[in-house]
Amino acid sequence: MQDLQQKIAAYEAEINAFQPTNAAELEAFRIQFLGTKGIVKEIFGEMKNVAGPQKKEAGLLLNAFKIAAESKYEAFVHLQGNSQNKEAKIDLTLPGTSIPLGTRHPLKMVENKMVSIFEKLGFSVATGPEVEDDWHNFTSLNMPENHTARDMQDTFYVASNPDWVLRTHTSSVQARMLEKGELPLRVICPGRVYRNETISARAHCFFHQCEGLYIDKGVSFADLKQTLYHFVTEMFGADTKVRFRPSYFPFTEPSAEMDISCTVCGGSGCNLCKHTGWVEILGCGMVHPNMLRNFGIDPEVYSGFAFGMGVERITQIKYQVNDLRLYSQNDLRFLRQFQSIE
Numbered sequence: 001m002q003d004l005q006q007k008i009a010a011y012e013a014e015i016n017a018f019q020p021t022n023a024a025e026l027e028a029f030r031i032q033f034l035g036t037k038g039i040v041k042e043i044f045g046e047m048k049n050v051a052g053p054q055k056k057e058a059g060l061l062l063n064a065f066k067i068a069a070e071s072k073y074e075a076f077v078h079l080q081g082n083s084q085n086k087e088a089k090i091d092l093t094l095p096g097t098s099i100p101l102g103t104r105h106p107l108k109m110v111e112n113k114m115v116s117i118f119e120k121l122g123f124s125v126a127t128g129p130e131v132e133d134d135w136h137n138f139t140s141l142n143m144p145e146n147h148t149a150r151d152m153q154d155t156f157y158v159a160s161n162p163d164w165v166l167r168t169h170t171s172s173v174q175a176r177m178l179e180k181g182e183l184p185l186r187v188i189c190p191g192r193v194y195r196n197e198t199i200s201a202r203a204h205c206f207f208h209q210c211e212g213l214y215i216d217k218g219v220s221f222a223d224l225k226q227t228l229y230h231f232v233t234e235m236f237g238a239d240t241k242v243r244f245r246p247s248y249f250p251f252t253e254p255s256a257e258m259d260i261s262c263t264v265c266g267g268s269g270c271n272l273c274k275h276t277g278w279v280e281i282l283g284c285g286m287v288h289p290n291m292l293r294n295f296g297i298d299p300e301v302y303s304g305f306a307f308g309m310g311v312e313r314i315t316q317i318k319y320q321v322n323d324l325r326l327y328s329q330n331d332l333r334f335l336r337q338f339q340s341i342e
């Protein structure tokens with residue numbers, strides 16, 4: 001028994017002092033103490049030499065020794081495992097991998113900008129259906145059946161119901177807002193519209209508009225001009241000049257088209273302005289009395305202005321995009337160019 005106690009004490013001192021610096025040393029320790037021919041096995045084998053009455057005491061001693069050897073080994077296996085895991089999962093010295101981020105579509109960026117400019121002037125946003133009935137798209141806007149102005153817009157009709165069209169402009173939303181009968185009214189209507197055009201660099205069968213409508217007592221053409229002038233300076237910069245040319249729309253009288261000084265050449269002449277120094281950006285006018293009457297509004301009491309512009313057109317001028325088809329081709333080489341803008 002004494003022999004055994006001495007041996008174990010010596011081994012325990014060795015175990016306590018053991019401090020492996022690498023995996024090989026730890027493995028050597030395991031083989032030395034816990035292996036099939038290891039020290040623990042060997043010492044257990046000496047039980048048979050212990051006298052009967054001392055067997056219990058010897059058993060406790062041997063078990064404590066075995067546990068000491070095992071826990072030393074496990075403590076280091078555990079530590080080593082942790083450090084191996086850490087190395088496998090994160091190396092803080094590596095440069096990070098960036099996650100590819102999407103970007104807003106240029107048309108949406110421009111539409112958002114338009115909306116925010118008009119919202120600051122007190123306009124609220126209204127939307128409506130893209131499949132529209134004849135009344136909201138044409139008739140109520142002072143374009144009764146057989147009105148020649150219907151030819152200005154090549155319309156897609158819904159085959160199953162000739163009363164339905166894919167809306168040709170967002171003026172249909174203005175009609176829906178007037179129908180509600182809440183005055184005064186100050187709304188902008190952004191949205192997608194459809195026309196039966198052959199797709200080319202300069203025309204598409206669907207595009208986007210943003211139209212505005214302001215109805216109140218005493219609204220004048222001066223309000224129209226000032227509102228649109230403000231829009232232009234916010235969108236294209238304070239130096240931008242505007243001019244109005246007389247035009248025709250069935251739902252406005254008088255009607256005008258508005259041009260801005262060319263943002264590319266500043267007026268000296270380039271391809272964008274076709275060497276005129278001016279680019280057309282929108283149609284506008286004072287809401288036609290017939291249209292007000294269609295919605296039960298007395299044109300002697302209320303007046304208002306309306307305007308409509310193409311989002312593609314504004315985007316084309318702002319970012320010099322020369323082919324309308326680019327907007328719907330989902331070509332990342334095109335879309336990524338807008339990544340840093342907003």
Ligand code: PHE
Nearest residue numbers: 169171249283284306307308
């Ligand atoms: N609805 C017209 C178009 O699509 C634009 C417009 C709107 C013109 C409002 C005048 C007033 O061309």
